[in-house]
Amino acid sequence: MERETLRYLEQLSEMYPTIGKASTEIINLQSILNLPKGTEHFMSDIHGEYEAxxxxxxxxxxxxxxxxxxxxxxxxxxxxxxxxxxxxxxxxxxxxxxxxxxxxxxxxxxxxxxxxxxxxxxxxxxxxxxxxxxxxxxxxxxxxxxxxxxxxxxxxxxxxxxxxxxxxxxxxxxxxxxxxxxxxxxxxxIDHLHIIGDIYDRGSGAHLIMDRLCEYHSLDIQWGNHDILWMGAARGQLACIASVIRNSLRYGNLDLLEEGYGINMLPLATFAMEVYKDDPCECYVTKDCHASTETETEIAKKMHKAIMVIKFKLEGQLILKYPEFGMQDRALLDKIDYEKGTVRIDGKEYAMKDTDFPTVDREHPYELTDAEKDVMNRLRTSFRHCEKLQKHMDLMLKKGSLYKVYNGNLLFHGCVPMNEDGTFTKVRIFDGEYSGKALYDELESCVRQAYFAVDKEERERCKDILWYLWTAPDSPLYGRHKMATFERYYIDDEEMKKEYKNPYYRYIEQPEVADRVLVEFGLSGDHVHIINGHVPVHRMAGEKPVKCGGKVIVIDGGFSKTYRRETGIAGYTLIFNSYGLTLTAHEPFVSKEIAVSQEIDIVSRREAVELTDRRTLVGDTDIGKKMRERIAELKELITCYRTGVIVEKDK
Structure with a gap:
């Protein structure tokens, strides 16, 4: 017997010091293997809709x-x-x-x-x-x-x-x-819960969702681009902080920051009221929100503009700092002609709806003013010192990852970046090029180094990757050719506002491409699947969530009220139990009060995705494989006891 094997079995004997105890554990594990597998639930793109x-x-x-x-x-x-x-x-x-x-x-x-x-x-x-x-x-x-x-x-x-x-x-x-x-x-x-990204933004209850998940008995999380953005903000990455605040103001969710997490927004409000006091800020109206008073609305618009300008400056700094990100076309403040009121994008000039940017130095457009630096430093302190936010981000790290392979399913939020010919895109991350699974692995390493790297310079560099993951065209979490925030605010041209999806979303409809992605992550066979979210399924336009004969399942069904006009429903849940895979489409949830008083449940429609010929047992799962390995180890331990290689410790 090899020395390493013997050493391991000696360690195992500390847990099972007698033949009787080792035998009892084998019997226990063997009985579990023959039970039906537990029920897994998959949810995606919850976007702060806590009650639903x-x-x-x-x-x-x-x-x-x-x-x-x-x-x-x-x-x-x-x-x-x-x-x-x-x-x-x-x-x-x-x-x-x-x-x-x-x-x-x-x-x-x-x-x-x-x-x-x-x-x-x-x-x-x-x-x-x-x-x-x-x-x-x-x-x-x-x-x-x-x-x-x-x-x-x-x-x-x-x-x-x-x-x-x-x-x-x-x-x-x-x-x-x-x-x-x-x-x-x-x-x-629900035996195990999978959250396939985007807990944050849009709705106002993300902190309550995270509170619930902190107490949940069994779960994993695949990070979405909105989750990564909040992870970056919690680490103090300034461009991430600016985007988090911009999103909250855009969707009328400032309460999430102020009341949910206790983030002090007074520095930004004071700065905005001073700098933009005579500016009507017409481009910065909150989306789908009608609850504010007129005064609150005016303050929010000015705060919105202030953080937008700061956001574009901070992002410009990162784009110039990291040319390997390939995002030079997103640095636009230096492309503005203030006299003409236009901006030049991709060689074409467009009229802008707002060019009144008093804090932008035309010679150095991406530099923050001293007042803007003070605002962002105070906000960074508030984000970094929020105990509740840090607790929630700790859960993201402990239970989260960019992807997960679990019981024959490949889970990730967005896409595997592809070229126009369907090959995996080689993406430059600092000094290396990565594609497919290697790209995911490298980026996940960067995320964890943003928290744990000993070297300060490396830690700061990896914090910037959190912003990259949020918005970059080659980010597997974003997967569009640009984030058209600038165009949506300032340009009256619908074509310029479009965000074209990565070729992955076109090719993944082809079974051979889906198989190639699955093999890349170590999966093959008849009953393996890609499960992802991020892009709402346009059910009202006839789009189906189940693609490639069931190999690919997209479960972003519109939990967020913002997307329901596109999806026609209020979210999907995928259920994987011992009988197979079932997709459930949910109707909108009204309120807890109505659910209790009128005994009204969410109306859900179930559609079978894949049913098995026989019930799936624990022995057929990843946990079952580990149990079989442990049974084999325990049998070897018993042999060592009986041959005297290892002595029983407790008669």
């Missing part, structure tokens, strides 16, 4: 309602089943309403407990007792386990369970117990 996101987690994209149907069939009315589902989603809120309507709450409590217990039995049946036990709330773990576990040794089961339920009601713990059961059901219907 939260409700989809609570109802398991319709899985809770289906379990209720499976358990009760026609023995309960549709009204009773809807009431039970609403109770599971919002237990405390629903019970408050019930107490106002029910005369005999003890009887309602008993009936409800029995129904919840039956649902719990069903949703927990595909897991081992050990896994269910870990999911149980600490205060009620023993009682819940007694109620949901079959006990063949109990002859009068009805009397046994009735005595437990009666005691719960008698002790006055029923409401807390119902909440515990409801939350257990919510947890068990």
């Amino acid at each position: 996101f939260s409700h989809v987690l609570k109802n398991g994209s319709g899985a809770v309602q289906k379990k209720i149907d499976d358990v009760f069939g026609h023995t309960l009315s549709n009204a009773d089943k809807s009431a039970l589902a609403t109770l599971i989603y919002y237990p405390r809120e629903k019970m408050e309403l019930v107490k106002k309507q029910e005369a005999d709450m003890d009887n309602w409590f008993k009936i409800t407990l029995y129904r919840l217990i039956e649902v719990c039995k069903t949703v927990s049946s595909k897991y081992t007792r050990s896994k269910v036990r870990k999911a149980l709330p600490a205060d009620y773990a023993y009682v819940i386990e007694e109620l949901i576990t079959e006990k063949p040794e109990v002859l009068n089961k009805e009397a046994y369970y009735e005595s437990i339920v009666d005691t719960i009601v008698e002790l006055g713990n029923t409401e807390d117990f119902i909440v515990a059961l409801a939350e257990l059901i919510q947890r068990l219907v």
